[in-house]
Amino acid sequence: MASLDDLKKRISSVKSTQKITKAMKMVAAAKLRKAQESAEKGRPYSDKMHNIILNLSKNINDKENAPKLLAGSGKDNVHLCVVMTSDRGLCGGFNSNITKKAKSYFKKILDSGKELKIVTVGSKGFDQLKRAYKEHIIENISFKESKNVNYFDADKVGKMIIEKFGKGEFDVCTIFFNKFKNVITQIPQEQQIIPLKSEKSDDKNDVMNYEFEPEEDEILNNLLPKNISTQIFKAMLENSASEQGSRMSAMDNATRNAGEMVEKLTIEYNRSRQAAITKELIEIISGAESL
Amino acid sequence: MSDSFNLEIVNPEKLFLSLDNVSEVVVPAFEGDMGILKDHISIISFLKPGIVKVFTGNEVKELYVEDGIIEFSENSLSILTSKIIDIKEIKKDDLSSMINEANEALKDENLDDQKRFLANQKIDVLNRLN
Numbered sequence: 439m440a441s442l443d444d445l446k447k448r449i450s451s452v453k454s455t456q457k458i459t460k461a462m463k464m465v466a467a468a469k470l471r472k473a474q475e476s477a478e479k480g481r482p483y484s485d486k487m488h489n490i491i492l493n494l495s496k497n498i499n500d501k502e503n504a505p506k507l508l509a510g511s512g513k514d515n516v517h518l519c520v521v522m523t524s525d526r527g528l529c530g531g532f533n534s535n536i537t538k539k540a541k542s543y544f545k546k547i548l549d550s551g552k553e554l555k556i557v558t559v560g561s562k563g564f565d566q567l568k569r570a571y572k573e574h575i576i577e578n579i580s581f582k583e584s585k586n587v588n589y590f591d592a593d594k595v596g597k598m599i600i601e602k603f604g605k606g607e608f609d610v611c612t613i614f615f616n617k618f619k620n621v622i623t624q625i626p627q628e629q630q631i632i633p634l635k636s637e638k639s640d641d642k643n644d645v646m647n648y649e650f651e652p653e654e655d656e657i658l659n660n661l662l663p664k665n666i667s668t669q670i671f672k673a674m675l676e677n678s679a680s681e682q683g684s685r686m687s688a689m690d691n692a693t694r695n696a697g698e699m700v701e702k703l704t705i706e707y708n709r710s711r712q713a714a715i716t717k718e719l720i721e722i723i724s725g726a727e728s729l
Numbered sequence: 730m731s732d733s734f735n736l737e738i739v740n741p742e743k744l745f746l747s748l749d750n751v752s753e754v755v756v757p758a759f760e761g762d763m764g765i766l767k768d769h770i771s772i773i774s775f776l777k778p779g780i781v782k783v784f785t786g787n788e789v790k791e792l793y794v795e796d797g798i799i800e801f802s803e804n805s806l807s808i809l810t811s812k813i814i815d816i817k818e819i820k821k822d823d824l825s826s827m828i829n830e831a832n833e834a835l836k837d838e839n840l841d842d843q844k845r846f847l848a849n850q851k852i853d854v855l856n857r858l859n
Contacts, residue, residue: 479744480743482737483740484741487809490798493800494773588742589741589742592741647771648772648800649770649772649773651758651760652759652760657774668741
């Protein structure tokens with residue numbers, strides 16, 4: 439049995455851990471509100487962008503000559519996966535959920551004999567993937583210095599992806615991120631961004647007749663790179679909200695567990711103190727009796 | 730007012746401006762400035778660096794945009810832009826740093842014609858503001 443002193447030390451150590459997790463929970467809750475707000479504010483932009491592209495692509499009849507970012511390179515050999523994770527740990531299953539999803543996708547690609555290239559955004563994803571997929575990782579980006587998610591960072595990633603696509607380094611690009619549903623649930627998502635997957639809304643009725651200035655192709659050429667950055671930005675916003683939500687619930691659990699632990703240890707401490715007192719009393723009494 | 734329409738300006742971070750009583754908007758479209766009034770034909774176009782002028786009643790709002798896409802349909806105009814600043818809120822320091830940035834970009838030898846044009850345009854507009 440642990441000595442009284444040891445128990446006392448353990449109780450105080452668990453208590454201070456509890457204080458830390460409680461503080462982290464509070465911080466995450468505050469950050470979550472902000473992240474959620476900016477995720478909501480960012481929605482109109484990506485929604486509108488999506489609508490315009492949808493309208494444009496409906497107006498393009500000549501699918502053969504459509505820009506490559508929309509139609510793809512015509513091949514399906516090299517897959518680029520952008521795995522977006524956080525830079526900090528202690529956020530429950532947030533990062534492992536994304537990497538788990540990504541890994542099953544990687545397996546599918548490698549099993550079908552295609553080439554795989556990985557870009558990780560966020561250092562935690564890199565840490566988790568480097569053991570098994572080191573030779574596939576071509577780039578590791580981290581925005582540790584940026585305090586908030588900003589469009590500028592997303593644009594950097596987007597430009598890099600487009601540059602690689604321009605050089606023909608890959609044919610299909612998929613991004614992985616966590617979609618924020620609520621504080622308890624975040625859904626890991628895979629989204630193909632190159633070539634753009636058009637949703638199945640082939641209602642020819644809602645095609646609007648637009649005037650284009652300049653030509654459709656030129657607008658699309660200008661718009662599609664922006665759309666990539668926008669999608670990545672959206673993913674980053676969703677990710678940061680998810681990260682804070684996940685951390686908040688993880689820290690809430692940790693705080694509760696620490697509380698339970700303190701209770702259990704306190705009972706054990708009291709019991710062993712009582713046992714020691716009883717033992718001493720017995721010793722005194724039996725000593726007195728023998729006289 | 731009967732001859733007014735809706736305007737929404739969004740940037741990636743948020744809904745920048747939303748008005749429902751705009752009488753005219755002048756945007757720096759890629760192929761030249763374009764004034765949009767009510768019942769304009771549905772149009773999609775993109776912007777070069779320049780000034781967006783928004784007329785509401787007797788007021789004129791001037792905004793600097795770096796790039797963007799506009800979509801007009803059914804009397805609502807959406808402007809999507811990655812960078813937009815109200816001219817009144819632009820500071821001198823920001824202006825000069827933006828000009829420097831554009832000049833840096835121009836030094837790149839491999840710049841294609843369109844990008845070179847856009848960068849030059851940006852410098853022009855910024856110098857005028859300065």
